[in-house]
Amino acid sequence: MLLGNEKKQINAGPKIFAAQVGFVFFLLLFLSFVLQFSIMYYTTLIVFLICAILEFAVGFCVACKLYPFIRKFY
Numbered sequence: 001m002l003l004g005n006e007k008k009q010i011n012a013g014p015k016i017f018a019a020q021v022g023f024v025f026f027l028l029l030f031l032s033f034v035l036q037f038s039i040m041y042y043t044t045l046i047v048f049l050i051c052a053i054l055e056f057a058v059g060f061c062v063a064c065k066l067y068p069f070i071r072k073f074y
Contacts, residue, residue, distance in 0.1 A: 017070070018063035022048075 025048045032041040054060045 013071075014061070014064035014067040017067045018061055021063040025051075 025044060028044045029041060029048065032038075032044060051062045054062060
C-alpha cells in the first residue's frame with residue numbers, strides 16, 4: 001500500500017445500521033419540524049445530538065453497540 005499502510009477490514013453491518021438509524025432520526029426531525037410537533041422535535045433532536053456528541057468526542061457509536069441486539073430479531 002501507499003506509505004506502508006495496510007487495509008484494515010471491519011464489519012460494515014453496524015456502520016450501515018448506524019447510517020440507517022441516523023437517516024430515520026433525520027426524517028423524524030424534518031417531519032416533526034414541518035408539522036410543528038415541538039415536543040417530538042426537541043426530544044428527537046436531544047437524542048440525536050447526544051448520539052452525535054458521543055461519536056465525535058469519544059468514538060462511541062450508540063447504534064453500533066445496539067446492532068447485535070437488534071440483529072437477533074430480524
